[in-house]
Amino acid sequence: MRKVLFVLLFITGLLEAKVYDGVAVVVKNEAITLEDIKKEMSVSKVDAKKATDALIRQKLEAAEIKDRKITVSSSEVYDDIKNLASRNNMSISDFYDAVRESSGMSSTQFKEKIKQKLLSQKLYSAIAYSSIEEPSQEEIEEYYKLHQKEYMHPSSFTVVIYDAKSKALLQEKVDNPMFYSPEIATNEQVLPYDKISPELASLLAQTPKHGFTPIVPNGKGGFMSFYIKSITSAEEGGIESVKNQIINEIMAEKREVVLSDYFARLRDNADINVIRMPE
Known part of the structure; x- marks a missing residue:
């Protein structure tokens, strides 16, 4: 009986070692593997810490989406893909072919990627948009002066x-x-x-x-x-020609500040266990 018990404990230990062998971080019971981190490092061209931080935030976002019961319908996904195809002067079928050609993603994989993007957008709206105001004319002018060279373009x-x-x-x-x-x-x-x-x-x-x-x-x-x-020759269109673009960029920066603060607080209070990092 003791031999049987020992064998069972030994097998259980091996199974647990195998389960956790590739796990680097556990975020609210969701695992991030060493392979996940290395892949993020390769795709985003960042070091292990930045890759891990990005993946932890993704897990926290996914948990928030679930907790807030945020959903995206198949028609919303279709409409977004339709708009993307239209902006590129393509039919949806040709757009899928272009995505497959450029990224290797199937139409099913691409739809899932769009779904995740829309879920994140809804989450960001719920968190940030109620917390930020549109920039004043003074803010717009100041931003334009600081980034004026970026708005120079060929005619x-x-x-x-x-x-x-x-x-x-x-x-x-x-x-x-x-x-x-x-x-x-x-x-x-x-x-x-x-x-x-x-x-x-x-x-x-x-x-x-x-x-x-x-x-x-x-x-x-x-x-x-x-x-x-x-x-x-390059020409400068002036602030009025790029005003909407400037507003969007300022709003995006403000939104990211709000979101970063929100997820930093969420991370401080979340159950996160860092087991190991890539060597």
Whole structure:
């Protein structure tokens, strides 16, 4: 009997060791593994402490969402994806293909990611939006003066758009501009900065003159790349042209201060057990 009891205790000990072997932190009975931390370090390019702090906050947010009974419907997820696709001039099907091409996520995985984003947004609204006020004109002007260089941008781009069904064929053109194929269509256009989507404006602004942008889906089942032929001289639109953007950025900063304070207090009072950290 003693031998049986000893064996059972030994097996139980092994099982418990196996369960906790990979666990680094336990947050309100929810585990964060060493693998989780290493993955966050790799994805976010941060050290172990910052990665762990980020994961702890994610666990605390998930607990708050559950405690507050915050939910997101499938129609809300669909509407958000529909808006994202529309902003990129794509059908939802083509947008899913673009996400799969760029990140490797399936449509199911992407829907789950959008759901988590919307849950977090609702939580943030419940915590922060009632605690912050819109910035005054004085705050807006001060913020603009401090960040004025960030609001300098080209007024337009002259581009040649290369379009093809085959990504490999288009990549060959990008790698060798002298390459010609009748299967690659070209179209030269002047794109005013304030008339294109923020995503495209950012993509073009980050590409040097006489360079190609990364290849992106064209929204029609194919691919395209923009060759920057010329860029007009930078111009400053003035504070009124970026006022809404400034308000959004100030509100985002204020919101993050409120949220950081809230979750710092939550963390101080939460049951968090740090077992080990990656070496």
